[in-house]
Structures are given as structure tokens and as C-alpha cells.
Amino acid sequence: MNISEYGWTAEREAAFLRGRGTVPARIISVQRGLYGIVSEYGEGTARLKGGIYYNGMTDKFPTIGDFVEVTILEGGDGQIVKTLERSSCFSRKDPYAGVGEQLVAANIDYVFLMMSMNQNFNLQRLQRYLTVAWQSGGTPVAVLTKADLVQDVQAWTDRVSRAAPGVDVLAVSAVTGFGLESLDRYLIPGKTVVFLGSSGIGKSSLLNVLAGGELMKTGEIREPDARGRHTTTNRQMFLLKSGALVIDTPGMRELGAWEVTEGMTETFGDLKLLSEQCRFSDCTHTTEPGCAVRAAIESGELSADKLKLYRQLERENAYAIRRERRRQILGSRAGRKPEKRQKHKNAARQQDW
Ligand SMILES: Nc1nc2c(ncn2[C@@H]2O[C@H](COP(=O)(O)OP(=O)(O)O)[C@@H](O)[C@H]2O)c(=O)[nH]1
Numbered sequence: 001m002n003i004s005e006y007g008w009t010a011e012r013e014a015a016f017l018r019g020r021g022t023v024p025a026r027i028i029s030v031q032r033g034l035y036g037i038v039s040e041y042g043e044g045t046a047r048l049k050g051g052i053y054y055n056g057m058t059d060k061f062p063t064i065g066d067f068v069e070v071t072i073l074e075g076g077d078g079q080i081v082k083t084l085e086r087s088s089c090f091s092r093k094d095p096y097a098g099v100g101e102q103l104v105a106a107n108i109d110y111v112f113l114m115m116s117m118n119q120n121f122n123l124q125r126l127q128r129y130l131t132v133a134w135q136s137g138g139t140p141v142a143v144l145t146k147a148d149l150v151q152d153v154q155a156w157t158d159r160v161s162r163a164a165p166g167v168d169v170l171a172v173s174a175v176t177g178f179g180l181e182s183l184d185r186y187l188i189p190g191k192t193v194v195f196l197g198s199s200g201i202g203k204s205s206l207l208n209v210l211a212g213g214e215l216m217k218t219g220e221i222r223e224p225d226a227r228g229r230h231t232t233t234n235r236q237m238f239l240l241k242s243g244a245l246v247i248d249t250p251g252m253r254e255l256g257a258w259e260v261t262e263g264m265t266e267t268f269g270d271l272k273l274l275s276e277q278c279r280f281s282d283c284t285h286t287t288e289p290g291c292a293v294r295a296a297i298e299s300g301e302l303s304a305d306k307l308k309l310y311r312q313l314e315r316e317n318a319y320a321i322r323r324e325r326r327r328q329i330l331g332s333r334a335g336r337k338p339e340k341r342q343k344h345k346n347a348a349r350q351q352d353w
């Protein structure tokens with residue numbers, strides 16, 4: 001088995017210290033503390049080495065897509081001793097605890113932000129996802145699914161393009177095969193793509209069509225609310241025939257922002273430029289005279305919704321940063337024991353999403 005097929009590059013190999021009895025591996029599935037891995041020994045399973053991960057020596061728990069350093073034990077199972085450096089990482093606010101970061105996927109090249117062209121369609125949510133995607137270090141691509149259900153596909157993609165300037169917008173159908181060739185430029189050997197979007201929009205169906213067989217189970221949708229059942233309960237990575245790696249994820253009910261300062265600059269670049277033209281440098285775009293942002297809304301150049309979303313994300317971002325600072329301060333004061341328990345809890349949550 002050659003793990004370069006799984007995105008292990010020459011640069012990564014050069015940075016990896018051989019001769020210590022460990023090998024590099026990639027995490028291809030995560031399920032209740034058990035990691036599916038691929039290494040030069042082939043596919044197998046691995047667990048975290050407790051002495052390293054649960055006693056405060058590291059808080060870098062691996063997630064799907066991560067490259068890790070593994071000791072292969074007798075019998076073929078592995079023990080993960082280190083999470084290697086990430087080239088990118090998509091994370092969100094922990095939906096269970098309401099605070100803290102939850103990793104979704106690591107070392108991704110492209111983030112497919114997927115929506116179906118029915119009740120699931122929501123441009124505000126897309127912009128929220130986009131912000132987090134830019135922050136991740138991967139390149140976001142908007143993928144509209146179920147193209148067979150609508151008449152005028154172009155009208156839908158145009159709406160999305162207007163809401164997400166600079167982002168490639170593609171429309172596909174897993175049923176008719178419409179638009180599948182437009183995905184080719186992203187399904188490149190060794191590159192990793194993560195599928196994100198609500199449950200029921202056709203992520204697993206698209207994966208199955210691209211793979212030419214059923215890799216993931218798909219589910220029926222409960223009409224009329226267009227919400228899918230949660231059919232994909234775990235995250236898994238697949239190697240397609242094209243050579244690309246695809247990570248399928250279960251639907252995200254909620255995407256809380258988690259430190260998205262950089263991502264916001266990308267998504268809200270137009271708003272930032274406008275604010276620089278306001279008469280007051282600390283303009284809140286509410287009642288101040290000479291406000292370029294409100295002027296742009298009045299002239300139709302900027303949508304009021306976008307300003308609303310910006311404010312909301314800014315609040316969430318400020319909150320996430322405050323929490324993180326607080327955690328760091330408390331963490332450095334805290335004794336070893338509570339720290340250890342906390343780590344355990346976080347690890348369980350990250351694994352079982
Ligand atoms: N009409 C239509 N239905 C689709 C398409 N893709 C998926 N579906 C249906 O949508 C439902 C949910 O699909 P699934 O792939 O499980 O969605 P996931 O939860 O995002 O992985 C299933 O009933 C699929 O048959 C499509 O391109 N067109």
C-alpha cells in the first residue's frame with residue numbers, strides 16, 4: 001500500500017522522522033474512539049495511545065483526514081502517538097457543549113458546500129458556511145444538488161454566484177448525472193474534498209454515483225419539511241477511481257462560527273471596503289451620518305441581510321475568542337487532574353459526531 005495515494009506528499013515524507021518504529025498513516029474513519037487508518041501496511045484500525053493523549057501531553061486529537069504517526073502493534077492494529085501538522089482544518093463550534101471547537105475534517109483541499117435546490121436552499125446559511133470554509137484553509141466550492149428537480153438551473157446558480165462572489169458554483173444531479181463532469185476539476189489524484197451540508201441533500205448519493213457503487217447508505221426524506229433523516233452517522237473518507245479522496249459527513253444541523261476572523265475578511269470584503277469609506281472610523285452602521293454601508297444598502301449595492309449576518313458572525317467570533325482566552329488563562333492555572341478529565345470529554349465528543 002502506498003499512502004501517497006491518500007495525499008501523503010513528498011514534503012510530508014521529508015518531514016517525517018523514520019527509524020523510530022513508527023509509520024505515517026491517514027485517518028479514514030472515526031467511530032467511538034476507534035480510528036480507521038491507512039498506512040504502508042494497508043487498512044487497519046488504531047486507538048490513541050493513552051499515555052500521550054489523555055495525560056495532557058497534547059491536546060491535538062486527530063480527526064478524519066489527519067495524518068498521524070502510528071506504531072503498528074502485533075496483529076496489525078495501530079497505536080496513534082502523534083497528530084501531524086495540518087495543512088488545513090475545518091472546525092465549528094461544538095454543538096453539544098455550545099462552546100469550544102469541534103473538528104470536522106483535516107487536510108482538505110476543497111470544501112464542497114452543498115445545498116439542494118428545494119426547501120433546503122438558504123443563501124444566508126451558505127454565506128455562514130463559506131466564512132468558516134475560507135477560514136479552514138481549504139477552497140470552498142458551492143455545489144447545488146438535485147438539479148433534476150428544478151426547471152431553470154441557471155437561475156439558481158446565478159443567485160448563489162451573486163451571494164458568493166469569487167466562489168465556483170456548480171449544479172449536479174445524482175439521479176440524472178447532470179453536471180457531474182463539472183466536478184472533475186476538483187476530483188484530482190491525491191486531493192481531498194469534504195462534503196458538507198444538511199442531512200438529506202444528497203451528499204452520500206453523489207458520492208455513490210462518483211464512486212460507481214454504493215459506498216454510503218442514503219436515506220429517504222420526510223416531506224414536506226425536506227429535512228433528511230440522519231443516515232450518515234459517521235465520517236468516512238473514500239478513494240475514488242479518479243484518485244481523489246472524498247470525506248462524506250453526516251448532516252450538520254448547526255454550524256456555529258469558531259474564530260473566523262480571516263474567513264470573514266474573504267466573505268465580507270465588500271462590506272469592509274465600504275466601512276473604510278464611512279465618515280467615522282468606528283462607525284457602527286446604525287445611525288451615524290456619512291455611513292457608506294447604509295448608503296450602499298439604500299442604493300441596493302449591498303443587501304441588508306448580509307450586514308445582519310456579518311453582525312451575528314462578528315458577535316459569535318468575538319465570543320469564541322473571549323472563551324478561548326479564558327480557557328487558556330484557566331488552563332494554565334488549573335491543576336493536572338481536572339485538565340485530564342476535560343480532555344477525555346472533548347476527545348469523546350470529537351470522535352463521535
Ligand atoms: N431527485 C433527486 N433526489 C436525490 C438526488 N440525490 C439524492 N436524492 C435523494 O435525497 C435523499 C437523501 O439523499 P442522501 O444521499 O442520503 O443525502 P445526505 O443525507 O446528504 O447524504 C434520498 O432519498 C436520495 O434518493 C438527486 O440528485 N435528485
Ligand SMILES: [Mg+2]
Nearest residue numbers: 203204231232
Ligand atoms: Mg449521507
